[in-house]
Amino acid sequence: xxxxxxxxxxxxxxxxxxxxxxxxxxxxxxxxxxxxxxxxxxxxxxxxxxxxxxxxxxxxxxxxxxxxxxxxxxxxxxxxxxxxxxxxxxxxxxxxxxxxxxxxxxxxxxxxxxxxxxxxxxxxxxxxxxxxxxxxxxxxxxxxxxxxxxxxxxxxxxxxxxxxxxxxxxxxxxxxxxxxxxxxxxxxxxxxxxxxxxxxxxxxxxxxxxxxxxxxxxxxxxxxxxxxxxxxxxxxxxxxx
Amino acid sequence: xxxxxxxxxxxxxxxxxxxxxxxxxxxxxxxxxxxxxxxxxxxxxxxxxxxxxxxxxxxxxxxxxxxxxxxxxxxxxxxxxxxxxxxxxxxxxxxxxxxxxxxxxxxxxxxxxxxxxxxxxxxxxxxxxxxxxxxxxxxxxxxxxxxxxxxxxxxxxxxxxxxxxxxxxxxxxxxxxxxxxxxxxxxxxxxxxxxxxxxxxxxxxxxxxxxxxxxxxxxxxxxxxxxxxxxxxxxxxxxxxxxxxxxxxxxxxxxxxxxxxxxxxxxxxxxxxxxxxxxxxxxxxxxxxxxxxxxxxxxxxxxxxxxxxxxxxxxxxxxxxxxxxxxxxxxxxxxxxxxxxxxxxxxxxxxxxxxxxxxxxxxxxxxxxxxxxxxxxxxxxxxxxxxxxxxxxxxxxxxxxxxxxxxxxxxxxxxxxxxxxxxxxxxx
Numbered sequence: 001x002x003x004x005x006x007x008x009x010x011x012x013x014x015x016x017x018x019x020x021x022x023x024x025x026x027x028x029x030x031x032x033x034x035x036x037x038x039x040x041x042x043x044x045x046x047x048x049x050x051x052x053x054x055x056x057x058x059x060x061x062x063x064x065x066x067x068x069x070x071x072x073x074x075x076x077x078x079x080x081x082x083x084x085x086x087x088x089x090x091x092x093x094x095x096x097x098x099x100x101x102x103x104x105x106x107x108x109x110x111x112x113x114x115x116x117x118x119x120x121x122x123x124x125x126x127x128x129x130x131x132x133x134x135x136x137x138x139x140x141x142x143x144x145x146x147x148x149x150x151x152x153x154x155x156x157x158x159x160x161x162x163x164x165x166x167x168x169x170x171x172x173x174x175x176x177x178x179x180x181x182x183x184x185x186x187x188x189x190x191x192x193x194x195x196x197x198x199x200x201x202x203x204x205x206x207x208x209x210x211x212x213x214x215x216x217x218x219x220x221x222x223x224x225x226x227x228x229x230x231x232x233x234x235x236x237x238x239x240x241x
Numbered sequence: 242x243x244x245x246x247x248x249x250x251x252x253x254x255x256x257x258x259x260x261x262x263x264x265x266x267x268x269x270x271x272x273x274x275x276x277x278x279x280x281x282x283x284x285x286x287x288x289x290x291x292x293x294x295x296x297x298x299x300x301x302x303x304x305x306x307x308x309x310x311x312x313x314x315x316x317x318x319x320x321x322x323x324x325x326x327x328x329x330x331x332x333x334x335x336x337x338x339x340x341x342x343x344x345x346x347x348x349x350x351x352x353x354x355x356x357x358x359x360x361x362x363x364x365x366x367x368x369x370x371x372x373x374x375x376x377x378x379x380x381x382x383x384x385x386x387x388x389x390x391x392x393x394x395x396x397x398x399x400x401x402x403x404x405x406x407x408x409x410x411x412x413x414x415x416x417x418x419x420x421x422x423x424x425x426x427x428x429x430x431x432x433x434x435x436x437x438x439x440x441x442x443x444x445x446x447x448x449x450x451x452x453x454x455x456x457x458x459x460x461x462x463x464x465x466x467x468x469x470x471x472x473x474x475x476x477x478x479x480x481x482x483x484x485x486x487x488x489x490x491x492x493x494x495x496x497x498x499x500x501x502x503x504x505x506x507x508x509x510x511x512x513x514x515x516x517x518x519x520x521x522x523x524x525x526x527x528x529x530x531x532x533x534x535x536x537x538x539x540x541x542x543x544x545x546x547x548x549x550x551x552x553x554x555x556x557x558x559x560x561x562x563x564x565x566x567x568x569x570x571x572x573x574x575x576x577x578x579x580x581x582x583x584x585x586x587x588x589x590x591x592x593x594x595x596x597x598x599x600x601x602x603x604x605x606x607x608x609x610x611x612x613x614x615x616x617x618x619x620x621x622x623x624x625x626x627x628x629x630x631x632x633x634x635x636x637x638x639x640x641x642x643x644x645x646x647x648x649x650x651x652x653x654x655x656x657x658x659x660x661x662x663x664x665x666x667x668x669x
Binding site for chain 1: 249254255472476479
């Protein structure tokens with residue numbers, strides 16, 4: 001019971017008459033990578049945004065470390081980090097200034113602040129460019145900077161929306177390795193992707209979501225066995241058909 | 242580190258970019274350059290003008306007339322040409338701007354009080370400010386000639402009477418009354434001095450408000466466009482801090498920018514208008530009428546200006562919530578521009594107090610109207626209107642900031658959008 005970081009129960013979200021989420025439920029355990037996979041418009045980003053305290057929800061319950069999200073958004077923000085899809089960083093700040101700026105919101109003292117920044121510098125891997133403005137960085141560098149920002153505080157839950165979206169193979173692999181290494185240190189990850197091969201490699205458990213409903217939850221290997229599929233894409237196709 | 246200071250520092254760093262500094266310096270330099278040109282043009286207008294004269298009469302009367310023109314401040318140059326067409330050609334070839342031709346028989350006719358027309362040739366070589374002074378110069382020369390001839394005639398016929406008294410038998414002595422204070426002087430003079438002293442207030446105000454509001458809108462638009470706002474909204478910091486730091490940074494940068502712009506603008510205006518002469522007599526007149534700002538008046542005007550800026554920033558924050566990117570931010574600034582331009586133009590070219598009641602109420606409902614009329618009301622001692630304006634703006638600001646805080650604390654900050662006729666795909 002104590003191993004559960006996030007519990008989502010019968011979550012519903014409507015934008016006017018349109019139902020984006022039609023009652024989804026799942027749990028994320030400590031030290032687990034839990035992935036939401038599905039096509040565009042399935043409800044992945046909406047779910048992540050709700051858990052990240054950005055969006056309100058129409059019905060259901062979201063609990064983070066036993067705290068009700070609606071009642072304790074500020075406390076929950078202290079324990080999570082969120083990486084939006086295709087997000088940028090402040091272009092007029094240098095990389096190191098950006099990391100310091102973000103560390104300033106989480107660190108309780110100078111020692112913790114220095115620890116966060118140092119860890120972020122290790123994650124990004126391009127120390128020599130950290131004094132350059134973010135506006136001069138490539139897409140891959142920005143994504144690594146943002147990932148470093150999301151992981152430097154070792155949050156209880158890192159929420160990553162399409163973490164490798166638009167990146168080349170090398171950058172994608174590096175980012176996956178970084179995420180994996182941090183999970184081994186005890187943080188939990190809730191991520192979304194429509195790249196099912198990536199999820200297959202990265203996640204401990206997946207929820208296949210389509211049209212605001214979760215179709216199936218399980219470990220990738222077990223799902224593949226259950227549906228006699230070579231990969232998660234095939235599992236998804238069979239579920240939808 | 243204090244989270245508020247951390248956020249404020251970031252906002253300021255994001256706003257004061259190299260491009261902004263270059264743009265500010267360029268605009269200031271441009272204004273300065275325009276001011277130098279305007280000043281040189283105005284100097285051409287105001288400096289002593291050359292008048293070239295061809296005296297085809299060479300009579301005693303014409304000689305006296307020429308000498309009188311010299312005494313009246315004109316720089317008289319006599320041409321040797323003895324033919325009008327040659328003189329006109331000479332003037333054309335030698336860039337002479339004004340040629341006066343005194344016709345043959347002028348003196349003889351004048352002695353019989355039957356005058357011959359003097360011909361004035363003005364050469365237009367450009368359409369600059371200085372070239373337009375040509376006609377004024379002609380009028381000045383002819384006026385002086387007429388004054389000389391008529392005064393001479395009157396002196397001859399009525400030697401005991403001063404010709405000026407005869408031409409203007411009744412003179413007026415002007416007094417101006419403002420509130421209960423009276424002083425000798427003309428209303429036009431007082432209006433001119435007060436106007437010249439307060440002309441910069443609405444211009445400064447308009448620039449600061451527009452600049453700061455644009456800054457806020459752009460800051461929010463950029464945050465939305467780059468999705469940095471989503472990240473910022475999930476960090477453990479009060480949403481009100483986000484609103485307040487954006488306003489504070491924009492206000493500060495707007496203030497600095499407006500100050501730099503005004504330095505350049507002042508160069509331009511002083512070049513165009515010249516330094517307004519403030520003679521001892523004029524100062525005395527203003528003092529006697531109590532039309533000066535006391536230190537308390539400046540504080541009052543400052544509070545009024547400051548609250549107007551805060552109201553604009555509050556409104557800009559709310560408008561900023563509805564923008565999606567920098568492009569839509571440019572459109573969204575328009576309602577604010579209208580709200581600022583209406584009182585700006587009315588205060589520049591009219592008097593809000595003299596408008597009909599319904600229109601006056603409508604204008605007064607715009608919070609930005611109050612500082613535009615504050616300086617005039619302070620000078621005239623109408624403090625109640627200024628105080629009511631300050632209270633009204635404070636109430637509007639509280640409502641705006643409360644609304645902005647409410648919007649930022651809900652998901653409307655991400656979901657409210659004005660689409661301007663185009664649709665964007667929804668998120669997953």
